[in-house]
Amino acid sequence: DEININVGCPSDRVQSGQFGACLMSSPELVARCVQRMRAACEIPITIKTRIGIDDDDNYEFLRNFIAVNIDAGCTTYIVHARKAILSGLSPKENRSVPPLNYPRVYRLKKEFPELRIILNGGVTSVDDCHEHLQHVDGVMIGRQAYHQPWFLTELEREFGGGGDTRSLTREGAIRKMLPYIERELAGGAELKHVTRHLLGLFAGQPGARAWRRYLSEHAHLAGAGVEVLEQALERLPCPPGSQ
Ligand SMILES: Cc1cc2nc3c(=O)[nH]c(=O)nc-3n(C[C@H](O)[C@H](O)[C@H](O)COP(=O)(O)O)c2cc1C
Incomplete structure (x- = not known):
């Protein structure tokens, strides 16, 4: 069992409540949540996130988000290998319009080999899984x-x-x-x-x-x-x- 914090959902409703993918721009806030949740329970606290949001679509942005949360004690990340576009696209479109960028997820694992990195997005075959598992720890379908x-x-x-x-x-x-x-x-x-x-x-x-x-x-x-x-x-x- 684990408790997973959703930092990937792009819907308007979720944004208006200040959670989901928009939290990628508040890594310290997420880190505080991780710390408080870890203190309150025994099971792992994990994060599901995107590789970026809107114009913050680069490795450094993702890396900083992860680094801040490593300091808070989160060691497992499920990474949907697309950025989220926070206005103008429906959640459904946000699952197909932004292009997949697997190398950015692989790079994360390379830089932080001690983390458990689970890749998500567009995986549809056993062969896909084998390919990704050469670079990351797991695949989410x-x-x-x-x-x-x-x-x-x-x-x-x-x-x-x-x-x-x-x-x-x-x-x-x-x-x-x-x-x-x-x-x-x-x-x-x-x-x-x-x-x-x-x-x-x-x-x-x-x-x-x-x-x-x-x-x-x-x-x-x-x-x-x-x-x-x-x-x-x-x-x-x-x-x-x-x-
Ligand atoms: C109908 C539907 C509902 C979803 N609801 C959630 C959700 O509540 N929380 C979440 O983190 N992801 C949610 N997702 C996104 C998936 O977890 C996943 O990130 C996304 O579908 C990309 O993976 P895939 O290409 O394997 O489908 C949902 C996806 C679909 C299709």
Whole structure:
């Protein structure tokens, strides 16, 4: 476990509360937060940050932010390898418009080898991970895990991660989730709240579109239950167990 301070979010709402990426320009304030939080709890305090903001888009700016926070005792940094543009772009645009600059993150690790540097941004394949891991300590995956949840299984198979997924199939993963989904539905959740995270499970596989469409058209209907998932599985072109 850890507590992570978000110094990466560019949204207006967050800025108006003086947190998120705008805090990159107040490294001493973040450092004071780190110190107070470290004093108040036992688990590590980490920081997620960008590589710069607006015109402060250079290595020295990032380096100074990190150096001040090292002094406060923060040793783990998750660095989204894009600057944040604090006005004129939506949070979504801020995840794709500013260009990725991986070398700036690598340089940080080179200068501060004792830190744990986790690179984030635009990582979509196992090969990408291997490439970055030659330079940094870890990789954080955002959208790829959401758009293609099976990617997490590929990562686990490649890097290990506690679970034995060798014989797991996509269909098997869904079946394993059914008791959980039934419990959630019994507790008042709606099926669509679960299935929206499963829409991309078959991405790149035969039947991906039929799966997505069936869930999109049926999971939101009143009273929808786990049978919707069973029916969606039946629409896949391959026989059960082969996915
Ligand atoms: C829908 C969505 C919500 C996000 N919310 C947060 C958040 O609350 N805090 C945060 O630090 N990053 C948040 N992010 C940003 C991700 O953590 C990550 O930095 C960003 O998506 C870039 O990584 P990726 O290219 O692997 O997706 C969010 C991203 C998405 C797509």
